[in-house]
Amino acid sequence: MPPIIQVSGLSKTYATGFRALKTIDLEIMRGEIFALLGPNGAGKTTLISIICGLVNPTAGHVAVDGHDIVADYRAARSLIGLVPQELTTDAFETVFATASFSRGLFGKPADPAHVEKVLRALSLWEKRNSKIITLSGGMKRRVLIAKALAHEPSILFLDEPTAGVDVELRRDMWALVRELRATGVTVILTTHYIEEAEEMADRVGVISHGELILVEQKAELMRKLGRKQLILQLQAPLPAIPESLSAYELTLAADGNELVYTYDTQAERTGITMLLRALSEAGIRFRDLRTRESSLEEIFVSLVRESA
Structure with a gap:
């Protein structure tokens, strides 16, 4: 099957002259869990932001399930759910309303049953009428995932999804990611917790100083370089x-x-x-x-x- 995400010759140079990405070529296959690893400032978030349509590339081409992210951005963006690093939610909105509103932003009709399913999967159903401001940091991170899943995307980006959360919640999220993959969702995650990639990923990409230095099946990588x-x-x-x-x-x-x-x-x-x-x-x-x-x-x- 053709890759669900195809990145060709992608680069990004900011107005300051800083070159965040240097000619990235990458294919992500449908239904896989792909872990993008790299130190702080390596270019992970910039790469994800470009694919998700949040940052404009300087050069190169990105297609999401055949849709160009610039020429056909609505179709491309509708396929993607993004869980950012930062906790960005309306503090005085309820959990249920937040997830429902995110679904509406993508032009999807109201579907309380689907929103309920997502909230239950994330152990948020009991908090559905709670305002975001009253939740713990771990619960707020779960709400971000609920927002990303509300419009039923076929691709889910998780940018440092378990940063600052406890071990139990981290393992709950690992289980959720596996369940999503089982339903056909492609998952791309960036993480500082290498054990996360070791536990879940099918393939691993390593980025350093804006360059993709390696992309390999996890098992093959450990066999060759271990x-x-x-x-x-x-x-x-x-x-x-x-x-x-x-x-x-x-x-x-x-x-x-x-x-x-x-x-x-x-x-x-x-x-x-x-x-x-x-x-x-x-x-x-x-x-x-x-x-x-x-x-x-x-x-x-x-x-x-x-x-x-």
Whole structure:
């Protein structure tokens, strides 16, 4: 199937001369969860704002389900729901009225049953008659999601959706995102919580200094760039790593009781087999072993450091 979002040669330079985006090319597939990762100021929010029609690009082209965001902006925008970072709601409006009004802004007829369904999914139904000003920060963030879903979009952008919320609410939102994907909604999220991307994303994009430095399937990214460690608990302390083991990336604990072998996941089988043989030949015995794998956060930090 053709991508639901297609970005070609997109760039953005502000009047100050700051170049926020540098020739971005990106395709987002229908029904996927795509995580856009990057440090502060990398260009994540600028990219999302352009796709959503809130910021004008300097150059390039964006199509949303075949609709040009400039030439056919009404059709493109009607397909998109956006949950911004900032809490932007009418403080003295009720939760139900806020969600209903957002639906009307997109020309959709009143549908109290759909609004109720959205509010129940977000655990907001009991607060439907409460004014926004009376809600907690976490509840206000849920209201933003309800507003974004009120007009039944097929694409949902979540810009730092769980910033400043507690762990329980974060996990509730993860569950909601999975449910939305199951109904065919395409979800694009930016996040500082790398475990969010690791938990939910199908694909990951990494942006740094306005450039998209990598787009990859999450599982493939961790397979190609991940590092593993084999930790060996030795039977007897080792004063130093023997010269015969210099070909392996080994480190020895300060007390000499633990030997750590770091290796690429692509060289997993042959590397471990050869190491264990070399340890046996060197007369080094171990009583226990365990493995540890790189997290997506470690891969992300490494990629951004390299690009810098």
